[in-house]
Amino acid sequence: MLRNRYIVLVEDDEIMGGSLLQRLELEGAQVLWLKQMVRALGAIRTPKRPIDAVICDIGLPDGSGEELFSTLARTAIPPPFLFITGQGGIGQAVRLIKSGAADYVTKPFDMAVFLERLSLLVETHEKPLQDDDFPPVLGVSVAARRIEGLIVKAAKTSQPALIRGGPGTGKDLVARRIHDLSDRSAAPFVSVNLAREADAETALFSPACGFNGIGEGTLFINAVSRMTAQTQSRVLERLDRSFDGRLISACGNDLEALIGQGAFNSELFYRLSRIEIPIPPLNTRPEDAVWLLQRLFRKLAPRHAPGLVGIGALCEEAVRTHDWPGGGRDLRARLLRGLAMATGPLLQPSDLFPERLAGPDDMMSLAQAREAAEKAQIIAALDRTDGQIGEAAKLLRIARTTLWEKMQKLGLSGS
Template sequence: MLTGRYIVLIEDDALMGNSLLQRLELEGAEVTWVKQAVRGIAAVRTPRKPVDAVICDIRLPDGTGEEIFNTVSRTIAPPPFLFITGQGEIDQAVRLLRAGGADYMTKPFEMSAFLGRLAQILRPDENAGLPAQTGISPLARQVDSLVADYARHDKPVLIRGGRGLGKERIAKRIHELSDRQSAPFVAVNAFRDDVSADALVAAFETASDGTLFVNGVGRLDGAGQDLLMEALGQGPFRLIASCGTRIDEKAQAGEFRSDLLYALVAHEIVVPPLAQRGEDAVWLAGQMFKALNERRAAPMRGVSELALAAIRDHDWPGNGRELRSRLLRAMDVATGEWVYPADFFPELNQEDLEVQPLSEARDLAERRQIIKALERTGGQIAEAARLLKVSRTTLWEKMQKLGL
């Protein structure tokens, strides 16, 4: 029944945890069992593979299931949560359902009833057979899953993220997977162009019954926003828009129509930066290298393991755009059959000549090591803390400070 499913179990009671673990594995599931709230947050937010469901006790030694759910929900769309509660915690469980939790069960319960309720909340395995497009990390696979889901309807979509994350490419994939694929895909770039009302109306007409993509929707002036809001209910085209990470601030300041923002965020795709997806940076480098290498008169052998490690550790402030630029340069300047770290990052040769504030250098070094430890341990806070030789509390505080 659960073959191929990945489930996170957050339960501090040894007897209950062992019982659930054994039965879930007997049903074919892969289970990560943690006993503390801080580890539960990490296991769900930075999992080693996409999470199909979370089984979470409400009362834990260092927090509550409600705190876990609320913390996870602030950064990602949470997987289905099945809460386990005592009689005195039913009010809290009901509150969690209203907040987006999937279901709850009151102790004690029959295992057959538990498995039945779990089966009901499991999200469809939409990634099965879905080729990786954005990346191979759980965060990237979630983006690809939403792309496939949103291609099935015609409602407006907002793609949010920093520059260089391929937001227009994601919009095109939604269009190409949709019933509108044979109609035009028209892109309006508010980042590069001064989009007048006349230009926007012309784009509406060109898109016809296809897809209109507005890149940088937050940069439209008031007239442009008014036209877009009016067209949402009348135009034959399907709207997909993109924006940066600060459009909410513009809406709060009155610089962007809040009703237009609400209409867009109902179906939103948030593309995480490459700084949070080291494995995707390596994967993207491999995909780009293969395509570029095929065009060379004298193909190279590949990107060295040392270079891959450097790619994984880099913060990538320019995201995929920076990665492609660095790879092009690296392949041009490489003197042998392999690409090495210095080919990718020539600034490494200048490190001894540059002086950086100690606080910035320390934060950057700590951030890289924490990311590396979390990737190696599959997001397990305690194991990462052990590798880094700090306490779990210290690691958790540093992660919060560094935005991890």
């Protein structure tokens, strides 16, 4: 996947840089290794050939990866950046992704995971997502990174995998990623969603369909909890016979209850869940909700609302605190509606959540209004200073300690 790719590596550590250089060249990539920000700046601005990706350490001897990316972004769209950071730099890496960087990995990292994320970054950049598609990864949170690790492990085996999560959590994206990263990627990937099929038996067992249509590929069965007892028995029988393909299934969080009620075969459950990948709901991953909003906005706004220049700080805060019962699909639907209804230069909470508009009987108190206005101003200052509390305090013309106390009271964070 990296053969003949042109990669710029910005890393001052001799051991880390040498290890990455050797492995990338073994993968067939052409690598330019640079150890200073100033040299990287010139090489990326005027490359010898189009750059497929930049691998960049956050800490550099004459600056930082953040400075390098920000400087490039002022005059052009930088190539895809994959940042390398220690545990203490995760907040900085997340800010960079919000600003347009592609991804980050945390030291120490597994080389297989690193290569997988780099390959995904290159492929996504080369083949832009369609207007109605979601990003191929689930987010920037610790939970999203954990899921990425499970995906890579699942791709290395042919054992059945069960993906569990509520509506709109990206179960189909995870199944597809497992297939694409596996040795079966050249074979068919067939998806059967039992929530949309009038006849599950036909979809799964007819000639050239379901089990009979994948060869050595992957069959993804979504909403397995909707199987009748007869369908469950037939799936078990098929798994007991010769089956050259790989089975991935998905469900909500209700299978144990169905097993307890006798509505789902416990033996089938154990067969399907040799590998289990749980996806937490979006409302438990607020940073992923904001990240997804930003990614979808950059993709959808130019087509649906070219007059909008960005997302307001209060809008991001509203997304962060919303329950998102429909997951990412819910977020995308609200964004499309908001883009159609927005009237100002920035997307506002009322564009995404018109039901929150105050009526005559539910006005905020003056204390609530002051707190909301103060919170919005602090968020704007933190956004402008990339989360630097000292710089934000100067903009707001208050002491750093005063700002820190207000942020603690309002549940905000910075650096």
